[in-house]
């Protein structure tokens with residue numbers, strides 16, 4: 001595609017060289033530049049893409065998109081200067097791939113917790129309603145049955161446009177995608193057209209990246225600020241920041257709630273280890289998902305489907321048969337009835353919700369013995385450190401025994417992370433905690449401590465099938481380790 005078409009309707013500050021220059025691929029990584037590529041220089045968190053312009057040219061780049069021209073300009077290369085190259089890249093990618101997002105009905109889901117759950121439920125619901133669908137999520141990307149591994153919650157904008165193009169070729173009509181706060185700030189959704197946006201909730205996370213909670217709120221809100229007037233913006237009004245998200249959106253404002261007046265109102269009748277029983281729009285429905293937080297997820301999915309024109313009764317009927325996403329409250333039960341629960345709770349709020357749900361389920365149990373709750377939990381390295389003591393404290397307050405362990409230490413010293421977690425344990429809870437750095441050992445110890453009917457929560461990794469230590473991803477799956485430990489009992 002010629003540069004003049006690639007940058008059609010994109011504000012440019014300056015150009016040098018011919019706008020008739022043809023480019024055959026786009027990339028923001030000099031290591032992927034080939035002949036006739038457009039190299040986009042993006043300022044990152046670790047390094048500045050502008051320092052790789054020369055390398056990109058040596059590798060055959062025909063054109064450069066940047067915020068600052070290099071001191072020496074090559075006469076054989078075209079340069080385009082913009083205010084924000086990450087943002088311009090989004091719109092250029094949309095032009096390059098011929099606007100796939102405009103030809104699909106894309107719904108984006110944002111919030112601290114519940115994005116994967118809501119996007120996956122929507123994907124499964126719309127497939128069961130007979131549509132061909134695409135999914136972009138933390139667990140995996142999917143085009144109907146085809147699974148494409150995901151590296152991010154929200155891919156970079158070039159990858160997204162490529163995936164959307166494949167979805168269109170496959171005949172998809174609907175796409176459900178997670179929109180992370182990183183993605184909004186880094187312009188990974190620039191140039192995409194959505195038919196709807198959903199807000200789940202906002203609590204403590206990612207302060208390492210956003211600095212302050214206000215910046216984090218602003219990042220989430222940025223998604224709704226970008227929605228067009230033709231889209232819907234569906235928010236959880238039971239969350240303190242639910243309405244803030246809609247303050248400046250051009251989209252149609254819609255709400256859901258379990259507590260107050262809203263476009264879509266639900267009520268939980270019963271919550272057990274077998275599922276949720278709810279009233280939605282005056283209809284009583286059973287769902288396979290567990291926990292009050294999932295009542296919110298289900299309600300938002302119902303609301304979005306109705307806003308997209310689906311029949312309410314048909315939606316509820318289909319939704320009641322849908323299984324929870326991988327690693328979300330996934331149960332592994334031993335022969336002697338110890339209940340293992342693997343859950344991706346990796347934020348204070350998620351951990352609290354899951355443990356409160358487990359406490360609620362335990363208390364409704366009819367047997368004489370009150371089951372003990374044993375929690376195995378860790379916090380990721382090179383991620384928000386402020387959540388570490390808070391999560392340890394929550395685990396202690398809501399469990400009978402707690403085993404603190406590692407969860408992707410990445411480049412940090414695992415024992416240093418664990419010491420920061422221990423700092424959150426109040427003196428009265430010291431006796432109930434054990435620290436075992438090796439996650440495998442930690443799970444085995446939990447199983448050794450458990451008696452029949454006890455509940456072991458293994459939190460933080462959910463669907464993940466690896467443990468990342470010093471840049472290497474070792475095979476690790478909480479569900480497999482639990483199953484093996486149960487078998488060895």
Ligand SMILES: CC(=O)N[C@H]1[C@@H](OP(=O)(O)OP(=O)(O)OC[C@H]2O[C@@H](n3ccc(=O)[nH]c3=O)[C@H](O)[C@@H]2O)O[C@H](CO)[C@@H](O)[C@@H]1O[C@H](C)C(=O)N[C@@H](C)C(=O)N[C@H](CCC(=O)O)C(=O)O
Nearest residue numbers: 028029030042044045046047049052152153154156180182
């Ligand atoms: C902190 C963060 O978000 N980092 C993302 C960011 O990388 P960065 O800003 O560090 O990039 P950088 O390394 O400084 O490089 C700057 C530029 O120079 C380029 N470069 C670099 C080296 C080189 O040799 N040549 C070259 O051209 C890079 O390609 C890049 O364009 O941009 C990269 C390209 O899109 C992402 O892969 C990378 O995600 C990293 C791997 C990451 O871990 N991100 C996490 C925190 C993340 O995004 N998480 C959210 C989920 C959060 C949630 O679900 O709660 C997500 O959406 O996945």
Ligand SMILES: Nc1ncnc2c1ncn2[C@@H]1O[C@H](COP(=O)(O)OP(=O)(O)OP(=O)(O)O)[C@@H](O)[C@H]1O
Nearest residue numbers: 112113114115116117138153293343344345350354
């Ligand atoms: N609506 C919700 N409110 C609070 N907690 C939730 C909600 N939905 C799920 N959770 C909890 O949060 C965990 C993560 O859920 P999910 O993967 O759906 O969130 P996410 O927003 O996609 O997370 P990530 O930011 O890592 O992609 C679940 O395992 C569960 O413990």
Ligand SMILES: N[C@H](CCC[C@H](N)C(=O)O)C(=O)O
Nearest residue numbers: 346379380383407408460461
């Ligand atoms: N999307 C989250 C995942 C955290 C999962 C947890 N297992 C960890 O590694 O910290 C993040 O990148 O912060």
Ligand SMILES: [Mg+2]
Nearest residue numbers: 115116138153
């Ligand atoms: Mg997710």
